[in-house]
Amino acid sequence: MVVPLRPSVKDYAWGIRGLDSRVARYALESGIIDEVDPDSPYAELWIGTHAKGPATLRDGSTLEEAVGGQLPFLFKVLSAGKALSIQAHPDKTGAERLHDKDPTNYGDANHKPEMAIALTPFEAMCGFRRIEEIAILIKKHREFAACISETAKLAVFLAHDEDSGRSALKAMFSSFMTCPKEESLKNLKALLKRLQSEQGGHHPHQEPPWERKCSRAILRLSQQFPGDPGAMSPFFLNYLLIAPGESFYMDANEPHAYVAGEIIECMACSDNVVRAGLTPKFKDVENLVNMLTYSMGGPSIDAGSSPTFGDDRIMRYTPPTKEFEVMVMTCNPGEDLNMPKLAVPAVFIVIEGSGSTDNTQGQRLVMRPGRSYYIPPNCPPLTLSVSGTKRGPLRIAVAHQNQHIHCPTVSPAGSPQTYAGEFNLGASPRNPKTPRSIAGNSCPEPPSLSG
Template sequence: MGVENGQNGHAAHGNQDDGSDTAAVNTRKSVIGLIPVAKDYAWGIRGMDSRVARYALESKAIDEVDPDCPYAELWIGTHPKGPSKLKTGEYLRDAIGEDLPFLFKVLSAGKALSIQAHPDKENAKRLNIEDPVNYGDANHKPEMAIALTPFEAMCGFRRLEEISYLIKKHPEFAACISEEAKLAVFLAQEPLAQRDALQKLFSSFMTCDPEVSSHQLNLLLIRLQAEQSQLHPHPHDEPAWERKCARAVLRLAQQFHGDPGAMAPLFLNYLLIAPGESFFMAANEPHAYVAGEIIECMACSDNVVRAGLTPKFKDVDNLVNMLTYSMGGPSIDAGAYMAESTDVIRYTPPCPEFEVMVLTIEPGHKLTYKNPKIPAVLIILEGSGHLDGKLCRPGRSYYWPPDADDLEFFVEQCRRGPMKVAMAHKNRHLDRPTAVNRDDFGGTSSHRISVPASPMPFLGMGGGRSPSSNYQKRFARDFEENDNAAIPEL
């Protein structure tokens, strides 16, 4: 795959709207406009504050924005629960001739999603047979998230030493866990014993008598509110990670009144991901997105096994039985520059179904991107410019046929900022993943896999031209030591 860069605009870039019925569109020698599907869930951001709403309106997925509606997800793909259409009227699947192996999304989270995990292929097939209503397909759902705004998430179990400390510090949390589970957590030393201890802890907490857990949650909230108030004599005596953990509990309890899942930050890692950073969630790993906006790409599935922080169907037994019970969160990465151009950053997971490219075209520049010769979809994230002479605005999405010509992006010199484009297609760099999991998280060993140079955009996605060498050295050191320092906490 190659790109060409330049600073020379030319008169061929007019102000054509991508809805015009041009010969290029009819012969499919260029991209074709897409109409994605917007989803409103209770956790979405309301009205025009939601990026999903603005994108859906621009792409004509909706006719108007309801200020009271929580716009949560924008789907681009062929999944039967939200199939995209071409602006020529065809379904995307019919134009391709088969389903895409991935589903591309934009998410706008105003409050926390459920405590959940996605099944692997074996579990997905079983769940689909046993309960096709709640598990409508038989595919696994590994997923990658790339932050568009500062993004909060709970990902993976905390290390046992942290959980042990929090059990001792918070008697209300301890009261929701069996004596057997607590003893296992305190005594576990070997990896198998630690996994067994985590399973006992999680199972015990999730199956606790609701009257007990609700009562203990109320007691915990009263104490935490007093400790976090201005009346507390020493508000900074405790370490920052403990204080942030307590505030996360208080925040979740406000969103989900009476739900014991608000105590989840006491056993799940609570992370803050900066714009441009990403993380990969393998199958059977617990997580819960909390707030912010991301682009997300996953295997083509909608299977979610939930256990808390949701009014939707909960399947505690299946979730308890399917998790890997590995410790530590996912590795946070910022992708890798393409060899051909520092205007393109790729985010590549260790799974074959998908990868994501983020293109940044500065004012006065053009970028020619070679066709990967596989079906691809793309969406304009921010800024305006031209794509093969067609006007591009944030929210417009396109299908790029594998037999079409190369694409030429151009941003006029008068524009005040760059145009940023996200593109998804089947993984073409599986041997060079950027999303490298720690060896005890996600079920995929990370030993002997080199850590890619990070194009860390410290001031926003795609904004940095060269990564910090000190950051790269620290990241590599943390990775080799397999320690928690590389995972930022909120």
């Protein structure tokens, strides 16, 4: 039988406040809070078995007890009102080392690859810019350049291939992150003063759009984190705007910082984060500098793969990692949609609209935004139904162990299909309405999953 769940809610300071937060509305609907405080941030909703935020059943037992062990993934809803920290997640070997050395700040020994799917327009800094872009920004912004050693700047200017580019990136990033605080603050103040005057139309020459976007992002981050040199991170990290329905994948050891908007996120079951800026939390610059891959260009931006299980209303988001994948199912007014039968444990949450369900066991559930459920392996599949009188679709997101790892739909930074940089003229424009995947839309379904 499909079992209703009570997720765990997190009130991190970067969350959206009050009922403007999807996390707050979902938490209220699922019964884990009695009311929404208009002044409090509601940042994350966790659906999984991680010890820091285990989901429970209505009788008080844990999801882990119902599953009979840990789920390999953690499913989240994020509502970001301001930027999260500049961070990366360790690979398995790195996580084991960090946990053994510092269990207080690194509470588990697992890696944390993660995939995000936008629910609203979503802003994020993901992966390093191309070395050519960084060279342009160093030459143009003397305040940024003053935070980087002469040796590191020379390496950036002389980089001529992938290996020298990676070495130059590491030298630049390490130099910037270890710049003496008084020096970086002095240059940050001078930079902000100049950028503010240029935003008013007094800049000496016309900037291309990607540079204007970079400058505005720095001003915005500096307001959120006064006195934090990490506000200059748009000079070296790609600044992306993700449309609803689009996704990206962040592999281990890749830098990123989510900025604003709402997403569903799925990851390996871990809460390990190595931070270096834009946060009052523990910063571990040395480990972050040493763990990154220094690939350039950021992740690919993809819109999933459809049809899945023979139904074009089921969109599949599959990363190149074994722990998880996500399906988003859309049932329109007047329609029924048969959910596929899964041979592995799964959880799902209603993200939009309302409707009802049925199955061969006569299990009827009311679907409302924020309600979440556990689906045991080989459970009789539910049929979603939406009345023809409704004015919008019912949409749910299902997370489970990856069953299509041979046909991923997203690729990590550094692969041939990754984001090519903001001023790459050779990149063809993406169309969010056209699903893209690395292997196309012809991925066969595993025989054990036929519904």
